[in-house]
Amino acid sequence: MTEPLRYSKDGISITNATPENIPVIKDIVHAAYSKYIERIGKPPAPMTADYRVLMQTHEIFLLQNPNRKVMGSIMLRSDLPSNSIEINNLVVDPLAQGLGYGRILMSYAENIAKARGHSSLTLYTNVKMYENLGLYVKLGFTEMERKVEDGFERVYFRKPLH
Secondary structure (H helix, E strand, O other), X not given: OOOXXXXXXOOEEEEEOOHHHHHHHHXXXXXXXXXXXXXXXXXXXXXXXXXXXXXXXXXXXXEEOOOOOEEEEEEEEEEHXXXXXXXXXXXXXXXXXXXXXXXXXXXHHHXXXXXXXXXXXXXXXXXXXXXHHHHHHHOOOEEEEEEEXXXXXXXXXXXXXX
């Protein structure tokens, strides 16, 4: 993996996560995804993920507010066959949603993809997290396919980078 881009603006920063950050990432994931358990019928995949293992194959970044409190994270992986950066998970603390942090993290992923010569971003979401479906289209993503994977109904999206 090449060196990630750095981000710092208006007191908001994005930094590389370390193993010591796993508890705060899991706390945010739990707070953000718990509302979907009943709808999906089980915990969403990010709630049961092994972040120590994922740190070996993905880059995880933290978004910190001006007070240095972690407000969100994004997990990325280069996917060479599709020439894309795959967004494995983007999460924002529910108490900070609506403040633009998700868009900052998404823009960060785009900048990394472009800097590394990738032609697109890819991601998926659970079909039962229907709020995300329209959001991703609004952000320039196109639905590519739907399939059941690991016991979850997933919707796959792609965003070409120009």
